[in-house]
Amino acid sequence: MKRNRLLALAFPIMMLMTVASCTKDDKILRVRDGVLNPQKHQDRGFLIIAKEGAKLEGITESLSKLRVKNFKLKSANQELGLIRVQTPDPTFPEKARQIPDVQSVAVDVVLNWRLPEKTFRTNRPVDKLANGKSSNPLATNPFSALQWGLQSVKAPQAWAKGYRGRGAKVAVLDGGFLLENPEIKPNIIRTKNFIEGEEVQYHGIEGFSHGTHVAGTIAALDDNTGVVGVAPEAKLILVKVLDDAGSGPFSGIIDGIFYAAKNGADVANMSLGGELPRKTYTDDNGTPDDPSDDYVVQYDRDVKDLIIAINRATIYATLHGTTLIAAAGNDAYDYDTEKRFITYPAAALGVISISSNGPLGWGINPDTTLYRPSIFTNYGKNFISYGAPGGNYDFPLNTSIVTVGGITYYEYVFNFIFNIGFWDEATNEYSYGWSAGTSMAAPHASAVVALLYGKYPKINPILVELILRKSSNDYGAPGRDPFFGNGQINAGKAVSY
Template identity: 45%
Template sequence: MSASDKLPAGLEGKTAAANGRLTAQLPAIGLATATSTDPGFAAKAAKIEGVRSVIHDFSYQGYNPQPRTLDATAANGAALGSANPFYALQWGFEAMQVPQAWATGARGQKVRVAVLDGGFDLQHPDLQNNIIASESFVPTEPAQFMGMGFSHGTHTAGTVAALDNNLGVVGVAPEAKLILAKVLNDNGTGSFSWMIKGIYYAVAQEADVINLSLGAAIPRSSRYLDDNGTPDNPADDVLVNETREIQELLVAIGKATTYARQQGVTVIAAAGNDANDGNHDGNLVNVPATSPGVISISATGPMGWANDKPGTSLDRMASYTNYGTADVTFAAPGGDFVYPTNELVNFRGFRSNVWAFDMVLSTNRAGGYTWSAGTSMAAPHAAGVAALIIGKHNGQLAPAQVEAALRASADDLGKPGRDPYYGYGRLNALRAVSQLQ
């Protein structure tokens, strides 16, 4: 990382002189990546004039393994205003008044949404015609999802912009275009440099919105004893202090998110699924959710919605969602899986477990569909609403204006004002687009 937002001149040659090889340069934010087999490379490269710091490329688990997923098969269900067969089960649209927003003409026209995630089903019939670009920043894997299980990236992309094509589900902004960047491998793990490169790529592709349904909780300070593989010999223990490297990592991520916002991109991220209390656990920082310029989304979800009982709330806070006054900007539908039993129910022309209907239904690998839950599912709902707002404004709206519109229109469901759970409120698509008329 450079000392400014410019890279030092002749960096490639200077990196080679330090026994390293430059692998990528992000000149607009003063970041570069390099590789080396020399254990002293970091110290040598840090001495290059204009270099602020050289840190390891930390790896992380970008999203949690899904605690419960269940494949959905097309059936003859009640359409409730849409010809897409699974629309009847997309309760998040009811919560945010999405169909009413569509009725005003807001459908995400002229908007580009970049989804940074794991792999994607690039041939999915509910997505293919909305995909305008795709790229993988995972060195060993293509952008196409190659796994056999749940495709997290395909699911989030569908929530944003699945086509309104009388097939499967529909996205919040069905006329928005998708830029798909693979920044985690198909198991959900990756390096922070991949995410940073993905953000840089999204800006270059002229994205209007970036959705980051990924993240990690990082300790602000980290000191520990490394036993060097000899746990029975304390004399071999070495004190490792990663605090400075972590602080520099946070700066690097912040450079990327700040750059995106400065370039006119609204950046939205999942708040995280660890039920962390940001008001009291001061040593943990959730990135990129709390990085500069990022709109952080907590999750709501019903419990027992398919029982169809009066008073069942679609706006109940999800059991797993992170919270904290400074950590959550808004809430959006993310679903939940804590309904305590496994009974089957017939609901709106479909039959499944009660707990399944409480989750978010969207696209999955191999042209399929599945339910899932998490702030990863809440963030794309928010990204879709942002796309509706921008589209309503003819595809041109600055991030500050988008955030102001979201804030002015959100339903303030918690304590008045910004609270630890809903932030400024649960997003309301109809109110958000109506105030722009």
């Protein structure tokens, strides 16, 4: 039987395209079906949730005495009351639940993330300027002419008032990062890796570091070259919670949230999401030909317990002053009616869930509206907190050739989010490109929150939410609506409070 495959990063993969900026005669350099790498076999993980106030030492001692196969104690977090273990033995959960101070046991499901549906690389290396001139008088970075997202969230208005994120710290929970990319390197103050056998530095075969694109959207330097982040003076804490192939255990997300809060992050951006099923399914532990280690994951027990575990982390972070931002997901699901599953961490307690919107035809008409709900975004009046720019497209795709900011390309690509994140490991050359998804919308929102922390260093998540609600633009249906939630994020108005 097949392992239940839970989504992680916020876009259903259909195809990855890597291309050079083109003329009418240029061709796509590489087109590859977006197939996920097979999940490496490892013993199943479990999260033990301790009762309130219980001492974990006693529980771990009792766990070590259980007669289960290949038992490994991986970590224990007293502040969250969580213990992480590994064992292929399907009898372990029931045995562990008999320990007096154990509240519940949850399967530590593995998230299989997916790259954005369409990703495009330019042939402009990071160390070279574009031929175009920035249309933004407050940002002298040439490629900012391609960053319509800055205008969407009114970043220049916030900059004009003197707020650029100075003093704010933003944690980015993602896959691997391009740590030497000069657009973000000076702003990186701390890194952490929660993926065994890998390092924080990205080495994926795709050549596209999703986490670097996200980090650049937040805090790329304002240095007269390339792109600029919404909060270019904010500092970055880069936390690797997914491997370079895109997978990671649910506990890695929990560890990342806790780490961000413990290390002083004002904001934690999570451009990732797992669809937790509202049903019972069988986990084969990565060994489909061996039914002896199969485990039936029950929604009313295992899945709900996993939600309890992540809620402990999100509540902890919120109470310790870290504002949590998460991508809403990109399957165009209406979560006001969808009953099969729900996306986490966007649905977790204390998390601000961000939908995506963007223009159509911006490469031809830069005055077109920037606020069309994206064709792919998940939505729901009770699920979405705010909207932010994440890119857009429609069918049929407009493949006419246009030039914007010194780059010639297909028109529809300019409706995506432009930033860093592309890397040729063989030549060690960094380049720019486009990506689309709620993964790109979330960092715009996180960066606006960073501007607030830059203005008010002692602000807390409750006040952040209050300011965002008062300052957001009410697009869509009047009042709270399924696509914009409380409204579109507006940096210029937010820093005016």
